[in-house]
Structures are given as structure tokens and as C-alpha cells.
Amino acid sequence: MILLFLISFATSILAFLLPNIKNQNKKLLAILFSLFPLLLLLSQHNHWTGSKIDYNWIPPLGIHFHLQIDSLSLLFLYLTAIIIPISLLAVRSSKLAHPNTFYGLVLLLEGLLIGFFTAHDLFLFTIFWEAMLLPLYFIINLWGGPQRYYAALKFLIYMITGSALMVFAVIALFFTSGGSLDLDSLTQTASSAPYSVWLFTIFMLAFAVKTPLFPFHGWLPDAYYQAPTAGTILLSAILSKAGVYGILRIGMELFAPFMKTWGPLLLGLAFAGVFYGAFCAWAQKDFKRLIAYSSFSHVNFVLVGLFVWNTNAHGGAILQAINHGITISALFLVSGWLEERLGSTSLSEGRGLAAYMPVLCWVTFVFVLSSVALPGMNNFVGEVLIFFGLFQSNHWLTALLGISIILSVVYMLRWMQKMYFDSPSPFQERWTDLKTKEILIALPLILLILWIGIYPSPVLKEVKPAAEKTIAIVGTK
Amino acid sequence: MNTTLTSVDFAALSPLLIVLTGALLMLLLETFAQVFTRKYAAIIVFTILAIAIWAACCSPTTNHSLLTPWLRFDLLSRLFSVLFLSIGIAITLLSTRFFQKFQASQGEYYFLLLSSLFGLILVAQSADFLTLFLGIETLSIALYVMCGYMKKWEISHEASIKYFITGAIAAAFLLYGIALIYGAIGTTSFDHLYSKFYGLTTSSDIILFLSGITLVTIGLSFKAAIVPFHTWAPDVYCGAPTPVTAFMAVGTKAGAFIAFIRVFAVALPQFDPFWSRGISILAMITLVYANIVALRQVQLRRFFAYSGISHAGFLLIPLAAGTADSIQALVFYIVVYTIATLGAFTVLAFLDHRQEGVTLNDLKGLYRRSPLLSLLFTLCLLTLAGIPPTAGFFAKFYLLKTAFQVKYYLLVIVALLTTIIAAYYYLRMVALMFSDITTENYSPIRSWPAAIVGILSIVSIVVLSIYPTILLNLINFSNK
Numbered sequence: 001m002i003l004l005f006l007i008s009f010a011t012s013i014l015a016f017l018l019p020n021i022k023n024q025n026k027k028l029l030a031i032l033f034s035l036f037p038l039l040l041l042l043s044q045h046n047h048w049t050g051s052k053i054d055y056n057w058i059p060p061l062g063i064h065f066h067l068q069i070d071s072l073s074l075l076f077l078y079l080t081a082i083i084i085p086i087s088l089l090a091v092r093s094s095k096l097a098h099p100n101t102f103y104g105l106v107l108l109l110e111g112l113l114i115g116f117f118t119a120h121d122l123f124l125f126t127i128f129w130e131a132m133l134l135p136l137y138f139i140i141n142l143w144g145g146p147q148r149y150y151a152a153l154k155f156l157i158y159m160i161t162g163s164a165l166m167v168f169a170v171i172a173l174f175f176t177s178g179g180s181l182d183l184d185s186l187t188q189t190a191s192s193a194p195y196s197v198w199l200f201t202i203f204m205l206a207f208a209v210k211t212p213l214f215p216f217h218g219w220l221p222d223a224y225y226q227a228p229t230a231g232t233i234l235l236s237a238i239l240s241k242a243g244v245y246g247i248l249r250i251g252m253e254l255f256a257p258f259m260k261t262w263g264p265l266l267l268g269l270a271f272a273g274v275f276y277g278a279f280c281a282w283a284q285k286d287f288k289r290l291i292a293y294s295s296f297s298h299v300n301f302v303l304v305g306l307f308v309w310n311t312n313a314h315g316g317a318i319l320q321a322i323n324h325g326i327t328i329s330a331l332f333l334v335s336g337w338l339e340e341r342l343g344s345t346s347l348s349e350g351r352g353l354a355a356y357m358p359v360l361c362w363v364t365f366v367f368v369l370s371s372v373a374l375p376g377m378n379n380f381v382g383e384v385l386i387f388f389g390l391f392q393s394n395h396w397l398t399a400l401l402g403i404s405i406i407l408s409v410v411y412m413l414r415w416m417q418k419m420y421f422d423s424p425s426p427f428q429e430r431w432t433d434l435k436t437k438e439i440l441i442a443l444p445l446i447l448l449i450l451w452i453g454i455y456p457s458p459v460l461k462e463v464k465p466a467a468e469k470t471i472a473i474v475g476t477k
Numbered sequence: 478m479n480t481t482l483t484s485v486d487f488a489a490l491s492p493l494l495i496v497l498t499g500a501l502l503m504l505l506l507e508t509f510a511q512v513f514t515r516k517y518a519a520i521i522v523f524t525i526l527a528i529a530i531w532a533a534c535c536s537p538t539t540n541h542s543l544l545t546p547w548l549r550f551d552l553l554s555r556l557f558s559v560l561f562l563s564i565g566i567a568i569t570l571l572s573t574r575f576f577q578k579f580q581a582s583q584g585e586y587y588f589l590l591l592s593s594l595f596g597l598i599l600v601a602q603s604a605d606f607l608t609l610f611l612g613i614e615t616l617s618i619a620l621y622v623m624c625g626y627m628k629k630w631e632i633s634h635e636a637s638i639k640y641f642i643t644g645a646i647a648a649a650f651l652l653y654g655i656a657l658i659y660g661a662i663g664t665t666s667f668d669h670l671y672s673k674f675y676g677l678t679t680s681s682d683i684i685l686f687l688s689g690i691t692l693v694t695i696g697l698s699f700k701a702a703i704v705p706f707h708t709w710a711p712d713v714y715c716g717a718p719t720p721v722t723a724f725m726a727v728g729t730k731a732g733a734f735i736a737f738i739r740v741f742a743v744a745l746p747q748f749d750p751f752w753s754r755g756i757s758i759l760a761m762i763t764l765v766y767a768n769i770v771a772l773r774q775v776q777l778r779r780f781f782a783y784s785g786i787s788h789a790g791f792l793l794i795p796l797a798a799g800t801a802d803s804i805q806a807l808v809f810y811i812v813v814y815t816i817a818t819l820g821a822f823t824v825l826a827f828l829d830h831r832q833e834g835v836t837l838n839d840l841k842g843l844y845r846r847s848p849l850l851s852l853l854f855t856l857c858l859l860t861l862a863g864i865p866p867t868a869g870f871f872a873k874f875y876l877l878k879t880a881f882q883v884k885y886y887l888l889v890i891v892a893l894l895t896t897i898i899a900a901y902y903y904l905r906m907v908a909l910m911f912s913d914i915t916t917e918n919y920s921p922i923r924s925w926p927a928a929i930v931g932i933l934s935i936v937s938i939v940v941l942s943i944y945p946t947i948l949l950n951l952i953n954f955s956n957k
Contacts (some may be wrong), residue, residue: 039565057944058946061949123874126864126865127870130866134864149912153901153904156900156904157897157900164894164897165894167873167877167893168886170874172881175882
């Protein structure tokens with residue numbers, strides 16, 4: 001456990017200090033480094049649940065360095081451990097300025113995320129929550145597109161504003177629980193704290209900005225669009241999941257009664273987000289923006305699942321959070337490849353690309369199908385569970401939500417159609433198709449998508465206790 | 478009365494005596510061996526201060542009846558002596574290259590620096606209003622001269638005069654306040670303040686005492702640059718030579734707050750709810766005003782004046798709270814602020830190349846020119862902004878916790894909201910450093926002494942961020 005926590009920080013420092021070797025080797029090393037946590041997780045898969053570190057870190061303030069893994073943590077740890085190597089694979093090593101800093105920052109982020117997903121002390125949770133912004137900020141700021149400074153600063157200010165009052169809530173909980181910030185003991189006391197509705201609001205605001213829940217998404221289009229491909233993958237696949245995890249960990253476990261009563265309002269916002277994102281995606285003339293908005297729409301879909309109060313919906317949301325992480329990073333990966341080949345992300349730039357790059361076309365197609373939740377793909381399982389849960393509480397809303405799936409098919413296939421299947425214009429240069437190396441990167445993602453789609457029970461086995469835990473907490477009160 | 482001082486008593490006084498002797502030595506050396514001092518002044522001062530730190534760490538305490546009415550030899554004074562002497566060392570290291578570059582003579586500068594350190598230590602050890610005033614004046618008079626030390630800089634003239642006039646007014650306030658307190662209770666000793674105040678019966682005496690306290694508060698607020706008594710700070714910081722600005726930003730600030738601690742947190746803990754409320758209002762005004770004005774600053778010495786004012790607002794929070802652990806929180810914050818500000822000024826010392834000092838434009842593209850400097854500056858700015866996981870976050874957390882404990886919810890919320898503004902302007906500077914537009918291509922100076930300060934501040938920020946308990950245990954005043 002301590003190894004799992006420290007390994008990324010150690011490798012991050014190593015990456016910063018890498019000697020002057022060829023860029024390609026640096027990339028290889030960084031990817032190897034980033035795989036350590038995944039290997040660690042896999043090697044002792046059955047023993048992780050329940051393992052913990054508990055160290056009395058700052059005794060005068062009653063703060064413990066308490067990390068603990070349960071099934072919810074484990075799922076998100078896997079997601080982190082899978083996405084980070086993929087984001088590194090998306091980097092074109094020959095064109096990367098300051099490679100040491102870049103790899104160091106990504107690995108640092110991995111370490112912080114591992115800390116965040118396992119933190120079992122509210123103070124630690126807050127620290128990791130805020131700290132993970134900094135590497136992302138630098139990634140956007142140093143390696144992003146033409147308007148990166150603006151996008152990066154906007155991103156950071158949104159985030160800091162969202163969570164500025166979190167410290168207030170943490171201190172308030174500290175005093176109501178009698179001087180402990182341990183999440184277990186807070187579960188008992190948090191929702192009976194004075195003004196606890198406000199504390200709940202403060203936390204939800206922070207999570208809503210980071211996920212982002214509609215209408216707190218102002219930072220999203222710029223940040224996603226200006227970030228380099230690797231950065232966009234990190235933002236969409238992991239950072240948004242940090243928000244989801246926050247809602248699950250803090251919202252559901254500490255403030256379950258409010259979560260339940262406020263559910264309808266939040267559900268409304270999430271619905272608005274699903275449709276707003278979908279329509280925006282439809283209207284885009286740029287495929288990176290299109291995917292960014294589709295990601296926004298799908299994340300809100302996940303939130304719909306969270307805000308419906310039953311086990312099916314929660315389980316679906318947790319699973320869908322993982323699925324979305326996988327699918328969206330695959331889509332941004334493809335978008336990065338297209339951008340490299342076309343030199344732009346505009347939809348009008350390339351037409352009829354299928355004739356020139358058939359393999360890329362088929363790879364994209366698989367990912368698009370996964371995104372629109374074709375049966376047999378990973379998203380299908382998650383979305384069906386959410387529908388199932390929602391149906392138990394409201395039939396009409398379920399039907400309404402069904403329309404969003406149609407919308408997602410519309411905008412995604414519109415993109416495919418324009419990009420790949422239009423009649424190719426005669427003036428187009430010859431593009432190179434996917435290289436073997438790139439196919440090898442895409443292959444594990446395709447396999448993962450199909451595996452969860454066709455045989456989801458190993459994943460569901462982990463999802464189930466996590467989803468039941470949230471419901472059980474309310475039951476005991 | 479026993480009037481003979483033994484060697485133990487002298488040992489207890491040794492930090493003060495060493496600094497004083499050192500100061501006089503520097504003055505003599507400058508008079509008789511100018512060429513020698515120009516070369517070796519910094520090394521000599523460094524040695525003197527190092528010895529003084531050692532003396533401050535292991536000096537025994539004494540309860541000689543001639544000393545204890547005037548000076549305290551407790552943990553707080555020892556800690557602050559060490560802090561001030563370390564600041565002195567850092568300023569010395571930053572100064573050497575600066576004065577070589579701008580070709581100003583050095584001997585008397587170090588005399589002034591040592592004198593002001595003497596004043597600061599005296600403030601930290603004071604057990605009576607008279608020693609407190611003596612310390613503050615020794616500090617201030619030396620600083621007036623230091624501000625105008627670059628005789629050919631026009632902005633320095635303005636700064637020095639402005640500082641002198643406002644400083645004199647502040648001293649008048651302070652002294653008048655002390656006089657009123659003496660008039661009310663018949664003593665200037667801190668030990669008797671609390672009991673005498675509660676022994677007051679006639680309402681005229683109480684009014685006299687409270688007016689005195691108010692005037693003392695105003696006098697100290699001038700020194701700490703708290704809104705609305707801050708107006709001197711931006712001009713003076715802007716006009717003074719960079720090392721002197723650094724010294725004012727950390728030394729004077731810490732000095733003013735140790736005075737606050739001595740008079741209010743130690744001698745008069747929570748003596749009057751009205752005073753606490755007033756301080757909390759001052760803190761809110763300071764936080765809001767300083768943070769908003771800091772947004773518009775482009776000259777960095779001026780910027781750090783406003784940043785310093787806003788941190789003074791933060792430092793008022795535990796004073797207003799006055800809980801059991803508020804001194805610990807205050808001291809922790811001062812130490813973190815000192816380290817980070819010194820680190821930031823180290824960067825400015827490296828970049829400084831003209832009278833106007835460093836501006837925001839000079840930061841553009843610093844990362845390409847000097848990655849290490851930009852790393853140091855980033856770390857310091859993040860600490861000042863209080864962004865986790867830096868030690869600045871713990872410091873702010875701890876302060877706000879004390880305020881929360883006494884239910885100053887509004888204060889906590891205002892403080893947190895102003896940190897958003899603060900985060901914006903600190904991070905904007907970080908963003909500038911990492912941009913790739915380079916305006917002009919002068920390279921930073923090379924200076925080993927200043928580099929040492931930089932490295933030390935990086936190391937201490939990292940250590941404090943990972944394991945703040947070290948410092949917290951050191952400043953645990955509750956069970957001495």
C-alpha cells in the first residue's frame with residue numbers, strides 16, 4: 001500500500017531528473033514508470049481491498065495520514081493506472097518540448113490521484129483534491145494550443161473558486177466530530193452538524209465544478225480544446241472522475257440524507273447538462289470540441305445515475321464513470337491522431353478519409369460505437385443499469401433520457417460521416433494510415449471496451465459492494 | 478537588590494550583546510579599513526550572526542532581578558531571536574551582490590542591518606512597554622536610513638522621507654498610548670497589565686486604559702502595515718533597495734506581530750471582546766482591500782507590499798480569535814510567510830538590474846531563461862497563495878481553525894474568498910513565467926550567496942509541506 005502510494009512520486013522525481021538521452025527512450029521510460037502502479041494493482045488484485053496506512057501525521061491538528069482502499073477506491077485506482085499510460089502513449093515524443101518536465105508532471109499527477117482515491121481523512125482528501133490541479137494547470141499552460149495561457153488560468157481559477165470554501169466546511173466538520181477528520185467517524189456526525197446543509201452545498205459546489213455538472217462547465221470547452229491530447233485525456237478521463245468520486249465519497253457517505261432530498265434538483269441539472277452537451281456537440285464545426293461536449297454530456301449522464309436513489313442507478317453510474325474514462329480517452333486519442341495528420345481539428349479540413357486511412361476509420365468507428373452505447377460495448381452495460389435505476393423511480397424521465405442516446409448517435413455519426421465517408425475531394429494529399437505502433441496502443445482499449453461490454457461480471461462484482469454501501473448508509477440512519 | 482551580573486546572566490543576554498558588538502565592530506571597520514570591509518563585510522556579518530544564532534539556541538535563562546522586569550527569556554523570545562537572526566543572515570546573503578552591482582559602500586549598511594536586528598530581538602524579548610518601544614525605535618531608525626541607502630535613486634528619497642514621517646507618527650501614537658496606560662494602572666510592565674486592568678474600578682481609569690490600548694494598537698498597526706494604516710508601505714517598499722524591501726517585508730512584519738503577541742496574546746489574552754471584534758474587522762478590511770489592489774500591481778516590490786499587507790490581514794485572525802492555540806498558529810504562519818517571501822525576494826535579487834526593480838514584464842519567459850529560478854519562484858508563490866500541498870495551506874488552515882473555534886464565521890468566509898483573488902494574482906505571475914514570449918534578453922546575475930538563500934527556502938518549504946509537525950512541535954507553547 002505504501003509502495004503503491006509512493007511509487008509514482010518516486011518515479012516522478014526520477015523523470016524530472018532524467019539525463020540527456022534520446023527523447024524516444026525517455027518516453028519509453030516514462031511509460032514504464034507509469035505502468036508500475038497498474039502492475040502492482042494487478043499482481044495483488046485480491047488483497048487490495050481493505051489494505052490501509054494510518055499514521056498520525058500532524059498530531060496537534062488531529063490529522064492522520066490515513067489511506068484506505070475499498071472496492072470503490074479500487075475501481076478508480078484501476079482507471080487511473082490504465083489511463084495515465086495511455087495519455088503518455090498519446091504523446092509524440094519527437095515534438096515534445098521539455099520532456100522531463102512533462103513526464104514528471106504526469107507521473108506526479110498519477111501519485112496525487114492515487115492519494116486522492118484512497119484518502120480516508122478529510123484533510124488529506126482536500127489536499128490531494130486541490131493539489132492535483134497544479135500538474136494539469138502546467139500541462140495545459142506549457143504544452144497546450146495557441147490560447148493555452150488563457151485556458152489554463154481560467155481552468156485553475158474556476159477550480160479554486162469552486163473549492164475555496166471547502167476549507168471552511170472541513171474545519172466545521174472537524175469541530176462537530178470532536179476533533180477528528182477520519183471519514184468513518186464523520187459518517188456518523190456530518191449530517192447532524194449545525195448548518196450541515198450549507199456544508200453539503202459547499203462540497204457539492206466543488207465537485208460540481210470539477211466534474212462538471214451543468215451549469216458549472218464554463219471552463220470546460222477552452223481547457224479541453226487548448227490542452228494537448230494527453231492533457232485532454234487526463235482532464236476528461238480522470239479529472240472528471242475525481243468529481244464523481246468526490247460525490248460518491250463525501251456526498252453519499254457523509255451527507256446521504258441531503259443527497260437524497262436534493263436529488264431531484266441535482267437530477268434536473270444533470271439532465272440539462274446531458275441535453276445541453278449533446279446539442280452543443282451537434283453544433284460544433286470542430287471535432288475536438290465535438291468530443292469535448294460529448295464528454296460533458298456523458299459525464300452528466302453518469303451524474304444522472306448518481307442522483308437517482310437506488311442501487312441499480314448508483315452501480316450503473318460507477319460503472320459508467322469507468323466506461324466513460326476508457327471511451328473518452330480512446331476518442332481523444334483518435335482525435336489526436338487525426339489532428340496530427342490533418343494539421344487541424346476542423347471538421348471541414350478532411351473529407352472522405354476512409355479511402356486513405358481505412359484502419360484509422362475502423363478504429364474510430366469502434367470507439368464511436370462504444371460512445372453511443374451499442375450493445376456489446378462497455379457503455380451499453382452502464383447506461384442500461386442507469387436506465388434501469390431511473391425507470392424504478394420515474395418512467396417518463398427514462399424515456400426522455402433515451403432521447404439523449406439518439407442525440408449522441410446523431411452527432412457522433414455526423415462526425416464519422418463528414419470525416420470519413422463523404423466523397424473525397426480531389427485535391428487531398430495522401431495521408432498515412434495508422435502505424436503498427438498506434439494500432440498496438442488502440443488494441444488494449446478496444447479489448448477493454450469489448451470485455452466490459454460482453455463479460456462485465458468481474459467489474460460488476462467490484463461495483464456492487466460500492467453501490468450498495470452508499471444506499472446502506474442511509475438505511476442505518 | 479542584587480545588582481551584580483553573573484556570567485549566566487551575560488550568557489542569557491548574549492544574542493543581544495553579540496549583535497550589538499558586531500554592529501559597532503562593523504562601524505569601526507568601515508571607518509578605518511574601507512577596502513577591507515568592502516571585500517569581507519558580508520563574511521564577517523555572516524559569522525557574527527551565525528554565532529548569535531548559536532548563542533540564541535543555547536543561551537540559558539536567567540531570573541536575575543535586574544533583567545526580568547525588562548526582558549523575557551522564554552521559548553517565544555528564543556524562537557523569534559533565532560528567526561530574526563536567520564532573516565538577518567538571509568538578507569546579508571542577498572545584499573552582497575546587490576551592493577556590489579550598484580556600487581554602494583557596504584560597511585555602514587551592515588551596521589544598520591545589525592542595529593535593526595538588535596531592535597527586533599529586543600522587541601521579541603521585551604517584558605515591558607519601555608523595552609518594546611526601545612526595540613521598535615532602534616529597528617525603525619536604522620530602517621529609515623536603509624530605505625534611502627541608494628543615495629542616487631530618486632524613488633528612494635521619497636520612500637525614506639515618507640517612511641520617516643509615518644514612522645514618527647506611529648511612534649508618537651505608540652508612546653502616547655503607553656503613557657495613557659501608565660496613567661491608568663501605574664505600571665508599564667506586561668506582567669501586571671491583566672491583573673491591574675481587572676483591578677480598575679473607576680470608569681475614568683478604564684477609559685484611560687482602553688484609549689491607551691487603542692493608541693498602542695494603532696501604533697503597532699502602522700508598523701505591521703494594516704489597512705487603513707498601510708499607506709506608507711507600497712511607496713516605501715517600492716523605493717527601497719530590493720534587499721531592504723525584503724528585510725522590511727519579513728523582518729518588520731514579524732517584529733510588529735511579535736509585539737502584538739507580547740502585548741495582546743500573552744499579556745492581555747481576550748481581555749476585551751470589543752477589541753477582538755475590532756481586530757477582526759480590521760482583518761477583514763485589510764484582506765479585502767489589499768487583495769483587490771494587489772491585482773493591479775506591475776512593479777514587484779510594490780506588489781509584495783500589497784501581498785505583505787494581505788498577509789498581515791491573515792495574521793490578525795488569530796489575534797482576534799485569541800484561543801489557546803492561536804499563538805502557535807500565528808507563529809507557524811509567520812515562519813511560513815517569512816520563508817516564502819524570502820525565497821521570492823531571492824528571485825527578485827537575481828533579476829534586479831535597475832532602479833525601478835523587477836516588473837511583471839521581466840518575468841515573461843523566465844522558465845526558458847532560468848528554470849531553477851522559476852521553480853523557486855513558483856514554489857514560493859504557491860506557498861504564499863496557500864495552495865495545497867504547500868505549507869502555506871496548513872498555515873492558513875490552522876489560522877482559520879482558530880477563528881472558526883470562536884465562531885468568527887464571517888471572517889473565515891471573507892478570508893477564504895479573498896484567497897481566490899490571491900490565487901489569481903499569484904498564479905498569473907506563475908503563468909507569465911511559463912509563457913514563451915521573452916521581452917528582453919538580459920540574463921539573471923550569478924551570485925552564490927543568494928543561491929544559498931534560494932536553496933534553503935526551497936528545502937524548508939518542501940520539508941514543512943511534507944512534515945509540518947516538526948515546526949508545530951517546536952512552537953508548542955501550551956506545555957512548556
